[in-house]
Amino acid sequence: MAQALLADRLAALGRAVTVRSGGMLGGGEPPCPQAVSVMAGYGLDISAHRSRRVAAGDFERADLTLAMGRENLRYAVVEAPAVWPRAFTVKELVRRGEGIGPRLPGESLAGWLGRAHQGRERAALLGDSADDDVADPAGGPRRGYAETAATLGGLLGRLTRLCWADSPGTDA
Secondary structure, eight states, X not given: OHHHHHHHHHHHTTOOOOOOOXXXXXXXXXXXXXXXXHHHTTTOOOTTOOXXXXXXXXXXXXXXXXXXXXXXXXXXXXXXXXXXXGEEEHHHHHHHHHHHOSOOTTOOHHHHHHHHHTTOOGGXXXXXXXXXXXXXXXXXXXXXXXXXXXXXXXXXXXHHHHHTSSOOSOOO
């Protein structure tokens, strides 16, 4: 759902950014019917999507790694430690981004992420607080998927305005 929503928002801004989704578990599975139904309500068809297990190389090649929860972020940082300065939960990056403001004219995404990363401590990845986690609706009712999609839609809208709305270029 996050991949489809982010790709849609970036396309609406005319941005040529590749958005890929991956997880910690096995791959090849289609999205559940509840997710397909909820995304159809946004005008997005995710029925052809298949899950994919993310690997260290995926993290290393990515300009930005977004996780839905701290557990996923911990996985990314353990698999590819160098990704830490450019890997965030969606909620964390939106919060930090709103604190530093949008990308400046001519500022690279890497530069903006560097500013957002300042002051972060790896120790924040420990513990079980869900403050920076987006609820995972897996296995639940359609309502949970709809709530998660609405949360993601709001967060990703804010993120695209911070990162890509007024900054020229097509960098990821």
